[in-house]
Amino acid sequence: MDLSWLVVAAVFLLTLAYCLSSRNSNGRLPPGPRPIPILGNLHLLGDKPHLVLTALRAKFGDVYSFKLGSYNGVVLNGHEAIRDALTESAFSGRHMESAAFPRQGGIVLTEGKDWAEQRRFTLKTLRDFGFGERFTHDDPRVHKLIGLLNIAIQSESVTVLEKLSFFIAWLHPLKKYMKTIQQMNKFMEETLKMMRDIIQNHKESFQQDQLRDFIDVYLNEIEHATEETPTFYGGRGEHNLPVVLFEMFIAGTETTASSLTYALQYLAVNDDVQEKMYREIKNVVGSTRRPALTDREKLPYCEATIYEALRHSNLLPRSLPHKTTEDVIFRGYVIPKNTIVIPNLHSAMRDPTVWGDPENFRPERFLTVDGALKKHHDALLPFSFGKRICLGESLARDQLFLFLTSLIQQFCFKPDPNSPKLTVELRLM
């Protein structure tokens, strides 16, 4: 057969397959932009997807459909829709194929009972014990991993085909041949190997009556596991522990470091804010000792500045993709099981109807007229919300507070006069 006929036949079959797969037989999805074959609505996203998704809110409302390649998708906009949906367990699944680091087990890419068991244990243990193992900045292992991580996450190096492979089901099998994905796998394997070495050291000096840190408590849980705690039992705990450590490393390093960097850049360009922070620290803490977490209550301006940096930098503007675990009725629509759910955090944290002047960096928005901190704000969702809210939220907030206040106590940050004018350029995922 002539090659052009083959191409026509292939396009026809793909279009037919697309039409059949996109027929929404068991749901009444909300309206949304018109999808095209194969890509769905992916072609609309461009390089700042959160802006496109936020603009579509004006046309389609707080909850709209957005077809992601082979998958049905729903975008949640504004703090009310995001909060209402993410508190329901039907919205707490994860779209695993969108993961750059394919793997089994752990927390970030699991769902259901396995996810709940590992998440509950990790949260409780982090709260009671902290993390334990610390690395110094000159540790060669850290340099190696950060180097690999940087190569793996350089978004410029991700090709269009690689991006599409996360959402087009028939491209999934090709993922293993793609360069960035291979780099990410290499990074994951190296990190898991390092985690296994650390675990082995712990095993050699393990004492049941003297649990030293997160790893010891986890090993103890494996030791006492029964069928009642299946993700720790029968070899699964041994598999899950390095994966959980890997996830903490990935989810906890780049996020907190980037938030701190953004905060310092905001302060460099807003010297009045920096000056107010400095005065507050000087009055309350002085300059002879380091700020401590117990000073927090007395440093409302510093806290408000951190809130504002988290709001404005909006590190994960679309959060991580969720998935419905069952058919669910939401706002009058029937959203079928396995629909990808995108919480568009950007739409809440830059919502002009909530914040008035969302583009400005203005910590005062989190202070009362008396200068007290407004602790709660519905539309401040840097860590997302609900069942899958960031597991490291309080750790990240503590670290940001300690680092930022200690730095401002000791140093004054200014833009480099020899460089072009510093603007805070966000590098968003």
Ligand code: HEM
């Ligand atoms: C400023 C720093 C951070 C920001 C802005 C941030 C933000 C987020 C966001 C938006 C999510 C997605 C939640 C969702 O699925 O809706 C998330 C998930 C997660 N974060 Fe963070 N994060 C930060 C720091 C950390 C740290 C320090 C850790 C660990 C020690 C951590 C561990 C995790 C984990 C394990 C998840 C997955 C939770 C799950 O799937 O149940 N994060 N984070």
